[in-house]
Every structure is written in C-alpha cells, then in structure tokens.
Amino acid sequence: xxxxxxxxxxxxxxxxxxxxxxxxxxxxxxxxxxxxxxxxxxxxxxxxxxxxxxxxxxxxxxxxxxxxxxxxxxxxxxxxxxxxxxxxxxxxxxxxxxxxxxxxxxxxxxxxxxxxxxxxxxxxx
Numbered sequence: 556x557x558x559x560x561x562x563x564x565x566x567x568x569x570x571x572x573x574x575x576x577x578x579x580x581x582x583x584x585x586x587x588x589x590x591x592x593x594x595x596x597x598x599x600x601x602x603x604x605x606x607x608x609x610x611x612x613x614x615x616x617x618x619x620x621x622x623x624x625x626x627x628x629x630x631x632x633x634x635x636x637x638x639x640x641x642x643x644x645x646x647x648x649x650x651x652x653x654x655x656x657x658x659x660x661x662x663x664x665x666x667x668x669x670x671x672x673x674x675x676x677x678x679x680x
Contacts, residue, residue, distance in 0.1 A: 556580040556669045558650050563674030568639050574674060576633035576650035581669065584628035587653040590635045592640050592646035592676075602648070604605075604636060604659035613659055639670075640678045649673035 562574040583630070589604040603624040604613040612624050621637040633650050651670040653659065664670070 558671035560671045563676045563679040571638045574635040578631045582636045583631040588633045591650050592648045594646040599662040601660045639647040645678050647673040
C-alpha cells in the first residue's frame with residue numbers, strides 16, 4: 556500500500572499549484588480520500604475530501620472557492636488544484652485514504668488506511 560504525493564513547490568501569493576497523489580497496492584476506487592496539511596509548529600488541518608466515485612467533494616472553509624479536489628480512478632490518482640494561494644497555505648500537504656465509516660474531516664492517523672510522506676507547498680513573495 557503506497558501513496559506518493561507530488562507537485563508541491565514555492566509560489567508567490569496569488570499563484571497556483573496542482574498536487575497529485577499516486578496510489579498503489581489497494582483498490583483506490585473504493586475509498587474516500589482526503590488532503591490534510593500541517594504547517595510548521597501546528598497540528599494537522601483537514602483540507603478537502605472526496606467520495607469514492609468523485610461525485611461528492613468537501614472543503615474546509617479556509618480553502619473553499621480556491622481549491623478543487625478531484626480523482627481519476629482509472630489512473631489511481633488523487634488531485635488538488637490550488638488557486639489564489641496565500642502565505643497561510645504554506646504547509647506540508649499529504650493525502651490519505653480513509654477507513655470505512657470515519658468522518659471525512661478526520662486528521663487522526665488511526666482513521667487513515669494509508670497516507671503519504673507529503674509534498675511541501677510554500678507561498679511567499
């Protein structure tokens with residue numbers, strides 16, 4: 556079971572990035588998936604979630620209207636399109652598969668079936 560994030564980097568405020576999360580070793584299309592981020596010195600923050608089919612998406616208020624989560628089950632890949640980035644979006648972003656029945660906004664590792672190592676996003680001028 557493996558999740559590998561990519562697409563992070565440094566961007567100026569107002570810029571955009573697209574994160575990807577490549578999944579392997581499990582039936583990706585059967586799982587709710589989430590993006591979670593953690594800024595230096597802070598606890599994990601749930602960012603966004605999506606149901607197995609991709610038809611239902613969920614966002615934290617802090618990113619609503621700026622970020623878009625999506626998935627391609629044929630490619631076993633999860634995405635996060637991030638627009639209008641702000642310095643407060645700076646964090647390590649990681650994807651996670653969720654255990655059945657848990658709250659999609661969870662940030663507890665015990666609720667994750669698997670999670671990646673993360674990709675760093677830095678928003679700075």
